Each structure stands twice: as structure tokens, then as C-alpha cells.
Amino acid sequence: xxxxxxxxxxxxxxxxxxxxxxxxxxxxxxxxxxxxxxxxxxxxxxxxxxxxxxxxxxxxxxxxxxxxxxxxxxxxxxxxxxxxxxxxxxxxxxxxxxxxxxxxxxxxxxxx
Amino acid sequence: xxxxxxxxxxxxxxxxxxxxxxxxxxxxxxxxxxxxxxxxxxxxxxxxxxxxxxxxxxxxxxxxxxxxxxxxxxxxxxxxxxxxxxxxxxxxxxxxxxxxxxxxxxxxxxxx
Numbered sequence: 001x002x003x004x005x006x007x008x009x010x011x012x013x014x015x016x017x018x019x020x021x022x023x024x025x026x027x028x029x030x031x032x033x034x035x036x037x038x039x040x041x042x043x044x045x046x047x048x049x050x051x052x053x054x055x056x057x058x059x060x061x062x063x064x065x066x067x068x069x070x071x072x073x074x075x076x077x078x079x080x081x082x083x084x085x086x087x088x089x090x091x092x093x094x095x096x097x098x099x100x101x102x103x104x105x106x107x108x109x110x111x112x
Numbered sequence: 113x114x115x116x117x118x119x120x121x122x123x124x125x126x127x128x129x130x131x132x133x134x135x136x137x138x139x140x141x142x143x144x145x146x147x148x149x150x151x152x153x154x155x156x157x158x159x160x161x162x163x164x165x166x167x168x169x170x171x172x173x174x175x176x177x178x179x180x181x182x183x184x185x186x187x188x189x190x191x192x193x194x195x196x197x198x199x200x201x202x203x204x205x206x207x208x209x210x211x212x213x214x215x216x217x218x219x220x221x222x223x224x
Contacts, residue, residue, distance in 0.1 A: 009152070015151030032210050043116070044155070045200055051210055088155060095209060098143050098162050099170070104154035 003027050004092050006103035013110050019077040021106050023090035026071065030092040030101075035064060036073045038087045038105070047088075048075070080110045114138050118203050118216035125193045125223045133188040133219050135203030143187035143206050145170075145213065146178060148199040155202065161186055193223045 005024045013019045021035075031052040036044035044099045050057040050064045050073075057064050063076045073090055118139050119134045147155040147170075156166065157170030161180040175197060177189045186205075190197060200220050202212040 006154075031158055034212050036212075036215075041217070043204075043217045045215070048214035049210075049212055091155075098206070098208065099157065100145070100159065100213060101157075102147075102155040 001099075002104075003030075004090060004101045004103040006090060006106050010107045010109070011102070013080045013108065014066050015082055015110055015112050016079045019075075019080045019084065019108055019110065020057075021075040021077075021088050021090075021108065023073040023075075023103050024071060025073065025092050025101075027092070027094075028068075028071065029094055031095050032093045033064070033066060033073050033102075034091045035062075035088045036091065037084075038089065044089055072101075077108075081106075081112050082112050084108060085110045116203055116214050116216035118201075118219050119218070120219060121185065122220045123222070125190075125221065127193060127195060127223060129193050129223075130174065130189065130191050132190075133201055133203075133221075134184045134185070135187065135215070135216060137203075137205040139205060139207070139214065140183070141205035141207050141214070142183075143208065144180065145204040146176075146186070146188045147202045147204065148172065149202060149218075150199050158201075159186065166221075170193055171195075188213050197221065198223045 034049040035047040038044040087105045093100045146158040159178040180207040203216045206213045
């Protein structure tokens, strides 16, 4: 049973507009959440994270929002750029167990 | 500045053959992980090692064995390869606590 779900396999956005990627989780004990970006033939690279004591974290064009009551995580990219086209994975972990659970990924296509 | 290094990058095996995938990290990280990535399935944890000398099963351990050779190296062995093990394998490491994982670039394994 998947504990982290990304229900949109793909998303297409125009350059300059906002991209919103969503992620849901089932385990209320998760206390650390991450987004990774993956280009073809490369490993995932860390993008941004948030701990469960916060509801928002920003890093440049990237903002992650956490809604603990809804068990929902989202990544906003503003403005979107063609170089952002990649597969995005969300992940969640439990501090004491040092295990990470990944969603199935959303492929973002930013059109010029 | 190597980070996480995986060897080999590509491999083709015949059913029943064995092989070992190698992973090494130079960041003095405590925990190391092996994942497989299949289309639409995201990253699934095979085995992980929370510290030198310990290993634990993940979501999909059947058909695999691991060795945490020292703090730097974590290998994954397929004793008798099966076509269902055709996948892209990623190794990752993390220091501890609220830190993101660092990934290697993957090993693309095909079993005929």
C-alpha cells in the first residue's frame, strides 16, 4: 500500500506561468517532506524540503506547502521555465526510522 | 566532489546469472539505500543500512541481498537474476535526521 501518492502522472504548463505539483500521504507520523527533481539518465536531485512544524518553505522560485490536516503537500514553481521540465518526486520520512517513502512521480513539461 | 558513485552504469544479464551492483559515497554519510525505479511505480526501497554493520529490508527485498562493506560502500547482489528484476537501480545516502538523500546516477539493468 503506497503511503505517498502523486495522482497526476503528468502536467503541462506554459513558460512563465505557475506549476503546481501535488502529493498526498497517508501516515500522519511523517515529519519530514521533500521534493526531488529527476532528469532522464540521471539520479534524483534534492529540490526543497519542509518539516512538519512548518506549513511553508520557500527557496527562490520554489515553494512547498504542507497541509497536515489534509495530509497534502504541494510544490509551486513560479515562474516556470523550460529547464524545469523533469520528473518530480515527493517523499516523506519518519525521523527516528531514517526511511524515505516516495511517490510515483509527476512529469512536468514547461512549454516555451 | 564525487558524491554517490554507482558501478556499472549499464548491464545486460541472462536469466539465472548473478551480479553485484556497487555503490560508494564520499560524504561520510551514515545511512545508505538501494531503490529500484520502474515506470509508474516511483522509487521503491529494496534494502537500507542505517549505519555501518546493519542492514534492513525495504518494500521489495525478495531476490536481493546487500552488504554494507564499510561506512563508504553498500553493495546489492542479485543471486539468480530474473526478467522481473529489469529496472533502474539507484543508490542513495544521507547523513542522518532531517537531511535529504543524495543519489547516484543509477545502474540500468536488463535481464533477458
